[in-house]
Every structure is written in structure tokens, then in C-alpha cells.
Amino acid sequence: MSASALSPKSLGLLCAFFVALTPGSTKAAKPAAGAAEHDEAEHGETHDANESDESGDEVEGDPSEALDEKQAKKQPKSRAKKRSRAKEKKRRGDEACDFRTPIYEHVVTSGEHLGVIAGRYGVLSKDLIALNPKLAENPNLIRVGQKLAVCPEIPPREPFETQHLVAAGDTFNAIAQAHGLTPAELLEQQEGALRDPNRLRVGQKLRVVEAGEIVPGFEPEPPQPGRLVQGRKLPENDAYVIKRPHNAWGTPRAIQLIRQVIDRYSERELGGPKLRIGDISRRDGGPLAGHRSHQEGNDIDVGVILHGKLADRLHFSGATADNLDLERTWALIEEFLATGEVRYIFLDYAIQKQLYEHAKSQGMSERKLDEYFQYPRGIGRNHGIIRHWRGHVNHFHVRFRD
Structure with missing residues (x-):
């Protein structure tokens, strides 16, 4: 039969048939509306439509390990080449650090105590004592120039010295915070040259030592x-939902x-609302909707504890x-810290302030x-175990050590 003998309808069907056989011409059929959403929900991957309390703001590892743009501009260009060469010879983790990181040697400077040194590297004082047994005799007795071994959870950084030129309206505390220092740390850096930090003059120069690039390796x-x-599943319990x-x-x-x-917290804080447990990981781990971590079963989100009508709400609510x-939230966080197995806790900076005080x-x-x-x-x-990360005003994120 010739093509001219075909009806227009038959000719159209025949053309469509040959087009479908042509390589590269096929297209996937568009799914019915709502099909993808249904598939994700069936596998437990989507969150409640009204639930914005666990956004994708969380990251694997520490969000502040990289230099910010302002700091990067301050660094001498020659260091970049040294750093790239060092990456090629990156040291393996040390056995004393459970192979998480190489050992770093910290040199004690004026004004430091064991707690501030531990906080600098995101570890506990007892971790420093374990690596430096002589400290056990008197942890409060350390001297300038003393060398301490540390397994840093926060990467060590090269010190970077600069100056701050006091401008009208500057206060000593504001200058310290602008450079990521406490007032006591900034005062110590003046090496006795500043008698009264409350009496600054415009044009005065202050010595500032900040954290620079990550130490190579x-x-x-x-x-x-x-x-x-x-993996194991967290069992149901009357103490939490x-x-x-x-x-x-x-x-x-x-x-x-x-x-x-949770057991120790419950013994310590009788009564009160049930704890609200957020995501840990999926049964087999891997990517989890709404997170960039929670992949290996070492992370957990826990709602901050509230007063009033929001205290028993299932979903996390802003504090x-x-x-x-404050009492119950701090008691719970203290129990996490007491395990000695926490790598970091992400919590909004404003809530940190309340808990600190x-x-x-x-x-x-x-x-x-x-x-x-x-x-x-x-x-x-980047300091301490309790650190700020956006999206953590209604819950805190605990990462256990591997």
C-alpha cells in the first residue's frame, strides 16, 4: 500500500511510530501530578508541610572550618602555595586520636588555662589530661611555653597578627567580639600596654592576634x-516522643x-514535659531529607525544653x-557533655548566651x-563544643565522635 493511499489519521500514526523508533527522540512520560510527592512520602523522606524546624542548614562536619572571605583576604599569598604542597603530604590520623586526626602540639601562651585551650580545639580538659598525663597532678598549673599534645576536633590555625585602629564609638568589648576574642583575651594580647580598657582614645592602636589559615596537614x-x-533503633519510652x-x-x-x-536527665529533673527527639538517621543511613548530615547514625536533633503551652507540642518550637x-535545657545538654563522647553541639548563639549566663x-x-x-x-x-549554626533556635544538634 502506498503512502498516498493512507488516510490522514493513519499517516499520522505511522509517522509517530517511526519517530518513536528514532534514537534520541524518546522522552520520559511526565508523571501524574503528585506522583513524586507520594513516592517520597511513602519512603518517609518528606517533612510535615507545616514543619520548618529542621531545614537543610545542617552540614556534615563543622560549618566554620573554612576561613571566611574577610579572613582569607588578610592572608599572605605565599602561604597558599605552602598549603597546597602540604595537602599532597597530608598526615594520617594518629592512633592516639583514634585515627580521627593527627596529634597537634600546642604551645601555651600568656593568659591561657586548660579550659580555654581545650575549647580552642573543641575537646574536653580530660582529653588533654589523657594525652598529657603530667597534667593530672595539677591541671591548673601550666606555664608559658609548655607544649601540650592535643587531638583537635577543631582544626588548629596559624596565628595571624594585625592591628585595630580605634575609631569614634568603639568599645573594648565590641572590638574583642569583632575579632572573635573575649575581652580578657584581647587585653592579654596588649602585653601590659593598655592600663584601662574602658578608656580608649580615637587613633589608638591595639594589637590583635586572630586565627589564620588551617595548619597544613x-x-x-x-x-x-x-x-x-x-544500626539500632531508639526504642519508645515514656520520657520522650x-x-x-x-x-x-x-x-x-x-x-x-x-x-x-536521657536516663540520667530523667533522674536529675523529675517531672517536666517529655523530651522531643528529632532525626538520627535512616535505617541504612545515607542522605536524609532536610539534612546534609545524619547519614551515619552519629547525629541526633533534640528539641529545647520550653515552658507553657508549647512545651508538649510534638514539633520543635522556637525558644x-x-x-x-533554662534549667532543664542546660541539665540535658550537661548530660550529653558528661558522656565525653560529643564532638560538637550546634545551638543558636542567642540561646547559647542565655545558657552561658x-x-x-x-x-x-x-x-x-x-x-x-x-x-x-x-x-x-570556631571555639568550644557548643557552637552556633543557623536553624538551631528550636532544637540542638549533637554529633557524637566516630
Whole structure:
């Protein structure tokens, strides 16, 4: 039969048939509306439409390990070449650090104590004592120039010295925070040249020593896709509610630590609202919707504890100065810290301030405050175990050590 004998309708169907057979001409059929959403929901990957409390602001590793743009501009260009060469010979993790990182040698400077040194590297004082046994005799007795071994969770950085020229309206405290320092640290850096920090004059020069580039050999590895092997699920318990049980899987060690923390908190803080447990990981780990971490069963989100009608709400609710239960929230965080197995805790800087002042009012020493908190150094300073990261005003994120 010739093509001219075909009806227009038959000719159209025949052309469509040959087009479909032509390589590269096929197109995937457009899914029905809502099909993708249904598939994700079926696998437990989507969040409640009204739930914006766990956004994709969390990252694998530490968000402040890289220099910010302002700091990067200050660094001598010659260092970049040295750093790139050092990357090629990057040291392997040391056995004493459980192969997480090489050992670093910290040299004690004037004004430092064990707590502030621990905070600088995101570790605990007891970690420093374990690596430097002589400290056990008297942890408060360290001397300028003394060398201490440390397994840094926060990468060590080269010191970078500059000057601050005092301008009209400057205050000593504001200058310190602008450079990621406490007032005490900035005053110590003046080496006795400043008698009264409350009496600055316009044009006066202050010596400032900031954190520069990461020491070669300690650069963090880029994030890698994770997975969870032989994970365990956090069991249900009267002390807490689990927001998404299908995302409550962790390593056996992490689940053990979480249960230990909650048991000790419950013994310490009788009564009160149930704890709200957010995501840990999926059963087999890997990417988890709404997060860039939570892939290996070592992370957990926990709602801050509130007063009032929001206290028993399943979803995380934002904390304010009026509704935050400081006593219970700090008691819970203290129990996490007491495990000695926490790598970091992400928490909004404004809430850090409230908890810092509460802990101080309860008699916590300056050494411990410097060891635990990033506050009051500003959000740009990578210090302590409790550190700021956006999106953590209604919950805190705990990362356990691997």
C-alpha cells in the first residue's frame, strides 16, 4: 500500500511510530501530578508541610572550618602555595586520636588555662589530661611555653597578627567580639600596654592576634556520602516522643549514649514535659531529607525544653527569653557533655548566651565555660563544643565522635 493511499489519521500514526523508533527522540512520560510527592512520602523522606524546624542548614562536619572571605583576604599569598604542597603530604590520623586526626602540639601562651585551650580545639580538659598525663597532678598549673599534645576536633590555625585602629564609638568589648576574642583575651594580647580598657582614645592602636589559615596537614576532608551498618533503633519510652520513628536509627554506641543521657536527665529533673527527639538517621543511613548530615547514625536533633503551652507540642518550637526552660535545657545538654563522647553541639548563639549566663549563675567556673561555649567570642570564632549554626533556635544538634 502506498503512502498516498493512507488516510490522514493513519499517516499520522505511522509517522509517530517511526519517530518513536528514532534514537534520541524518546522522552520520559511526565508523571501524574503528585506522583513524586507520594513516592517520597511513602519512603518517609518528606517533612510535615507545616514543619520548618529542621531545614537543610545542617552540614556534615563543622560549618566554620573554612576561613571566611574577610579572613582569607588578610592572608599572605605565599602561604597558599605552602598549603597546597602540604595537602599532597597530608598526615594520617594518629592512633592516639583514634585515627580521627593527627596529634597537634600546642604551645601555651600568656593568659591561657586548660579550659580555654581545650575549647580552642573543641575537646574536653580530660582529653588533654589523657594525652598529657603530667597534667593530672595539677591541671591548673601550666606555664608559658609548655607544649601540650592535643587531638583537635577543631582544626588548629596559624596565628595571624594585625592591628585595630580605634575609631569614634568603639568599645573594648565590641572590638574583642569583632575579632572573635573575649575581652580578657584581647587585653592579654596588649602585653601590659593598655592600663584601662574602658578608656580608649580615637587613633589608638591595639594589637590583635586572630586565627589564620588551617595548619597544613589538618585540613578537614570533604564530606562523603555516609551509610549505617548494623544500626539500632531508639526504642519508645515514656520520657520522650520521637517525631519520625523511621528516622530514629543510630549506631549501637550512639543509641546507648542517648539512652544513658536521657536516663540520667530523667533522674536529675523529675517531672517536666517529655523530651522531643528529632532525626538520627535512616535505617541504612545515607542522605536524609532536610539534612546534609545524619547519614551515619552519629547525629541526633533534640528539641529545647520550653515552658507553657508549647512545651508538649510534638514539633520543635522556637525558644524565646520568656518560654525557654533554662534549667532543664542546660541539665540535658550537661548530660550529653558528661558522656565525653560529643564532638560538637550546634545551638543558636542567642540561646547559647542565655545558657552561658545560667550556667555561670549556678557556679560553673570560667575554665569550664571557656571549655564548653563558643559564646561570648561571636559566631565567627570556631571555639568550644557548643557552637552556633543557623536553624538551631528550636532544637540542638549533637554529633557524637566516630
